[in-house]
Amino acid sequence: MKLKLKPLAQQVIVITGASSGIGLVTARMAARQGAKVVLAARNAEALRELADEIRAQGGQALAVPTDVGSEEEMMRLAAAAVAEFGTFDTWVNNAGVSIFGYCDEVSIPDMKRMFDTVYWGAVYGSRLAVAHYKQRGEAGALINIGSFFGDRATPVQSTYCSAKHALHGWTDALRMELEMEKAPVSVTLVHPGRIDTPYNEHAQSYYEHQVAHRGMVYPPESVAEAVLFAAEHPKRDMFVGFQAKALAVVGHVAPRFMDKLMEALIPPTQIDPKRPSKNPETSALYEAGYGLQEHGSHEGWFRSGSYYVKAQKRPWLAALALAGVGGAAWLLARPRS
Template identity: 60%
Template sequence: MVITGASSGIGLVTARMAARRGARLVLAARNEDALRTLCDEIRDAGGEAAFVVTDVGRRDDVARVARTAVETFGGFDTWVNNAGVSLYGQVWDVSLDDMHRVFDTVFWGVVHGSRAAVEHFRDSGRPGALINVGSVFGDRATPVQSTYGSAKFAVHGFTDALRVEVNAAGLPVSVTLVHPGGIDTPYDEHAESYLDERPARRGMLYPPEAVAEAILYAAAHPKRDLYVGSQAKVLATVANIAPKLTDRVMRRYMYWSQRADRPSRPREASALWHAGDDLRERGSHEGWVRRRSYLVAASTHPVATGTMALAAAAGATTLVLRRMRDRW
């Protein structure tokens, strides 16, 4: 399994969880010290892992990740495009260079990784899974993070088109798009900010383990889309049905909910242009972090969920019939 953005947040949690389940890993990120420490941790626990210092915005770096997987483990069965970084600020305030940099990582990183993965599966003839980590903001963009949302919109569109092309070509590749909602990771600490207040999440958040569970499920079970957190599914649905209402909610809620009552850090301290302070799974948010995502549980355990739903329906029907009989 190849995982980009493996040195923190979702990528770090996914790597640790996959290693515990016996996966052999090739880990990619920009922070060499963090990757080396993580690989040592996995090997000390009896697992197998290699790392490649990678800027996913560079095609040659990503090609080197694929070569390392082939040379070290004979290939890979799963490729996870997870690397990402955000940019906070009004459209007219942020620099075009910073906008391009976000697209290099968030969008072009997915393109480079997807092409490397599909080429490997096509040339080797072995079945595989390509998993692209999108975002709730790829279904409905938010103010203040317009560049990140636009890049994720591009990821969603690219993934949809690639899925159709892979199927039309008869390639044995499952292509999954994961839609995380608000997740408790160091995402905001890594982001570059033009705001006076420090970026932070308020409101409801989900643990990174919920996204990791979705990713690992997609690695073994072909799935078109997986939503992490009901907020992601609800927002995508409501945005399509009532776009003007969604605009008003965004205007009222999203400015407040994306900043903390603390001064912003200097822009040069962000991880936009260089590796961040990694090996952290969680962030310093001000929201309510849920223990799990029931939507992920329902999606990854459909039989159990269906059985429970049928049992609940049967129980409700029995109760109604009893009340009707008592009245008669």
């Protein structure tokens, strides 16, 4: 069944994790393009200021303070969107938080709390969105923000990888079930690479030094571009940054090569040795993080955008790029004589 989604300017979009980073940028971009936005996060003050900012610019916005790890609060979020605007057309499960620490040192309570946000929050949101679209009988979009680390595990962020792997599996299974019953729901999984947001500042860290991206970093606007394209055009997957797609493909074809590469590169490129680590009590794992900041404090090669996102809007370009990645992966994986 071919689904037809509304133009963005006619949509109501629910965005979790809207107080900073990807969610904040997506909300601002969606509002500028005429969408009505429903803003969800734990930071009530940041949401209120963002809603006021959007209204002052002529847009329509509703702020709904929400802990996505609570099913009851997510139900209230969906009900508030319907009460204010009569419906919603796209639901974006974006809220997330990470933990930096090795498998044997991260506490079990920290692990469970992070799964509440990264995995269970997306499950609650997915079920609410699907139920709404089925009830109204009109096509809508569900967009889950995954991660390259949901395609390929990494040292240092074991809990985050595990939660994103679970989210990817949930999204794929849900998509297939909905296709089988011909439900009016477009399900998209977004796979960001390293993105310049306050992700590291909000993370719970077991490290002595501040965690930070050190390498190729993409702007949050590229993720927002992918999200808003998927809100209007049914897409199975959107990869943000060619690095995300390339490393996922190579990791699948040549897993031992990728093991060794990540063991060598990930730990040193996740730490800024010049800055002491923030107090774990200031992280956003249990309490709301600071809001209204789109970018973080990273070091590296800051890209102005993602050509691969733009290529995915034109499938033949993405196919050419993927063919090149596949060829390189085959060369890496083939037996040496």
